Amino acid sequence: MGTVKGPVLLDFSDGAVQWTQSGYRMENLVLTVASPNSGRIFQDLVDKTKKVADTFSLKIKCYQTVGDSVVVVENCKIRNVWTSTKINGIINEMSKSNLGPYAPNTKFSYTEAKFLLIELDNKSLGLKKNNTVVEQLSNHTKNVHLSRGQNVYTVYTPFGANEFINSCSKGCLSNTFKELLFLIDGRLAPGCEGAPVFTKADEKDQEYPIGMVLFPVAMNMDHSSYSLVVPMRTMITTMLESGVYPAPLKQNQIVPSTLISSLDENVPIQGAILNIVAVQTAAGWGSGIVIGPGLVLTNSHVIGFGSKSYNPIRVCWANCAVTARVVFCSAATSVLDIALLEYNKAVGTTGILFSNKPVEKGQHVIALGHPLHAKQTMPSISKGIILNYYEGSVGFTTSCIINAGSSGGAIVREDGTLIGIVVGIINAGTCPYPEMNVCISATLFEKPLLMYQSTGDADHWKALLSYEDPWLKALHSLRKCKY
Numbered sequence: 431m432g433t434v435k436g437p438v439l440l441d442f443s444d445g446a447v448q449w450t451q452s453g454y455r456m457e458n459l460v461l462t463v464a465s466p467n468s469g470r471i472f473q474d475l476v477d478k479t480k481k482v483a484d485t486f487s488l489k490i491k492c493y494q495t496v497g498d499s500v501v502v503v504e505n506c507k508i509r510n511v512w513t514s515t516k517i518n519g520i521i522n523e524m525s526k527s528n529l530g531p532y533a534p535n536t537k538f539s540y541t542e543a544k545f546l547l548i549e550l551d552n553k554s555l556g557l558k559k560n561n562t563v564v565e566q567l568s569n570h571t572k573n574v575h576l577s578r579g580q581n582v583y584t585v586y587t588p589f590g591a592n593e594f595i596n597s598c599s600k601g602c603l604s605n606t607f608k609e610l611l612f613l614i615d616g617r618l619a620p621g622c623e624g625a626p627v628f629t630k631a632d633e634k635d636q637e638y639p640i641g642m643v644l645f646p647v648a649m650n651m652d653h654s655s656y657s658l659v660v661p662m663r664t665m666i667t668t669m670l671e672s673g674v675y676p677a678p679l680k681q682n683q684i685v686p687s688t689l690i691s692s693l694d695e696n697v698p699i700q701g702a703i704l705n706i707v708a709v710q711t712a713a714g715w716g717s718g719i720v721i722g723p724g725l726v727l728t729n730s731h732v733i734g735f736g737s738k739s740y741n742p743i744r745v746c747w748a749n750c751a752v753t754a755r756v757v758f759c760s761a762a763t764s765v766l767d768i769a770l771l772e773y774n775k776a777v778g779t780t781g782i783l784f785s786n787k788p789v790e791k792g793q794h795v796i797a798l799g800h801p802l803h804a805k806q807t808m809p810s811i812s813k814g815i816i817l818n819y820y821e822g823s824v825g826f827t828t829s830c831i832i833n834a835g836s837s838g839g840a841i842v843r844e845d846g847t848l849i850g851i852v853v854g855i856i857n858a859g860t861c862p863y864p865e866m867n868v869c870i871s872a873t874l875f876e877k878p879l880l881m882y883q884s885t886g887d888a889d890h891w892k893a894l895l896s897y898e899d900p901w902l903k904a905l906h907s908l909r910k911c912k913y
Contacts, residue, residue: 435570437585437626439493439595440506440548450590452625453492453548454639456566458555459509460492460548462624463644463660492550493587495596505551512672513544517660520607524647543644545665571662572638574629578603579699579796579811584616584643584657586625594621604656605810611644612659613802615812615831617865618646627659641665649802655831655864656802656810699796699811702846705782706809707747708800709733709754709771709838711740717799717809717839718745719782719851722883724775727851727875728838729767730760736769745773748808752777757882758891765903766870766894767853770882782840784872785847789819789826797830799839799852809839817866824871825902826850832867841869848872856908868905 435455440462442449453462490506521543552560561569583600601616614627626639641659648654705720709728716732726745734740736759745754754771797812814830828841832855839852850869855862874897878890 436494437587437596439587439590439592440624441491441493441590443489445489450587451621451623452586452643454570454624454626454642455492455494455550456570458550458552458560459563459566460506460550461642461665462546462548463642464511464544464546490548492548493592493595500592500595503550503554505554506548508546509549510547510669511544512669513542514610514664514668514672516608516610517664517668518542520611524607543660545660545669567666570639571666574638574640576603576629576640578605578703578808579813580629581813582614582616582627582629582640584614584618584622584625584627586618586622586643588619588621590621602811602813604812605808607658610661610664612641612661613647613810614657614659615655616643616657617655617831618643618657620646622646622657647802649834652862653864654802654833656833698844699798699842699846702782702796702798702840702842702848703809703811705779706798706800706840707745707778708809708835710744710746710751712742713740715800715835716837717801717835717852718771719838719840719848720779721784721848721875721879722781724773724778725757725781725879725883726754726771726773728769728771729851729853730762730764730769731767731854732838733759733769733771735759735762743771745771745778747778750777757888758894760895764895764897765899765906766874766897767906768851768870768875768894770888770891782842782848783846784876785843785849787843787847789816789849789871791816791818794844795828795830795849796842796844797828797832797836797839797852798842799832799836801831801833801836801839814865820901823899823901824874825899825905826869826871827856827905828867828869829865830867831864833864836867854906856905868902868908870902 438453438455440451440453453460492503492506494501580603582603583598585596585598588594588597599616599618601614603612604615605613622643623645625643627641628637629640641661644658644660647656647658707718709716709718709732711733718726718728721727733743743754744751752773754773757770757772759769760766793816798809801810812831814828817827817829819826832852836852840848841850842848850871853868853870855864856866881890
């Protein structure tokens with residue numbers, strides 16, 4: 431098997447319990463995580479190995495594809511285990527918002543993430559000598575400049591099944607949590623824990639892992655299709671801080687520099703991102719789009735269809751928040767689910783640019799909003815395509831990931847121009863589909879917006895109350911409004 435690097439499948443067993451998940455092999459070392467999603471089974475295996483190593487027998491196998499074959503390395507052992515109070519603090523904070531690991535039909539209260547170095551048996555590998563931990567980490571990490579929206583991909587083994595080994599899922603860097611964790615829209619299944627996340631780091635298109643999947647994220651026990659990722663920088667820094675490696679090391683020896691830009695001048699959607707806000711009410715939050723100075727478009731259900739119990743309504747950016755009043759709000763019985771808010775136009779941005787191109791099936795689009803976590807300071811990004819639209823209707827569907835808090839967010843083209851507003855996701859029975867969602871075309875709002883800006887008259891908005899759209903009405907019957 432030699433010194434083949436790359437994604438692997440790990441099988442942990444003590445004869446009574448078993449757990450399989452992903453990892454990343456360097457030379458004779460495999461880096462992985464013991465996430466909350468592993469449940470007490472894997473966590474207990476790790477704890478027993480640390481506390482009663484002399485009396486506890488843990489068998490670890492490593493599966494890796496080499497060419498067309500799957501090679502198995504046995505007699506692996508846990509070399510180091512460490513954790514991070516900062517990361518565990520974020521996980522616990524997320525749990526207060528009903529966010530946590532996706533684990534079907536199971537509810538874990540164990541919320542401590544751990545990191546592991548697994549040592550492979552040199553004899554099984556046919557190796558007489560291997561590099562040190564420092565050298566291996568240095569050879570398999572790279573200084574990278576990341577920006578939100580950047581394409582990434584994950585290689586892992588869904589459900590720990592050999593038949594699916596080295597499956598690939600593509601997504602983008604959606605957001606960050608205090609720059610210690612990434613959120614990606616990778617659409618990953620259980621078994622992704624410990625999987626490496628890659629991007630292209632240089633002009634030679636060499637692949638370097640930028641992080642490792644901690645767990646697929648669930649909200650209220652529903653799969654969100656987002657995943658939480660630990661950057662390589664964070665993993666290595668916490669290893670040094672925990673003191674698990676005995677030799678004194680300088681951080682710049684092995685810690686990669688991972689610069690995460692909130693906005694990047696090279697990102698075409700920068701202007702659109704600046705015009706996405708969180709709309710906070712007494713009952714919760716949603717998203718909104720600044721469509722002109724002092725004007726925000728959102729969904730009616732975000733503000734309770736105009737219910738006073740939702741007051742006060744606040745429009746929030748990363749560094750400020752202002753109170754807003756309702757100019758227009760469609761009724762709960764309306765085929766449209768839209769509201770116009772107004773705030774002091776001396777605050778905030780001037781408004782997003784509208785697209786002047788028609789919607790086409792299969793075209794790439796981007797969803798911008800505030801899903802999952804109300805305390806995110808910047809909007810999250812998810813990429814997808816136009817799934818369908820109907821001639822004569824203002825409705826269309828996309829494959830972007832939409833979750834609670836996304837309502838009222840924007841669907842934009844890759845150039846950042848506005849196509850439509852997110853309304854909700856498709857819900858079949860009790861099963862939500864975050865990657866299939868209902869949106870309303872922005873063309874419907876252009877004329878009412880111009881008239882209101884020039885005259886202050888909201889009659890053109892009120893005229894939308896009688897709007898009829900049979901196809902959009904049919905989509906609404908499949909919609910999960912709370913999303």
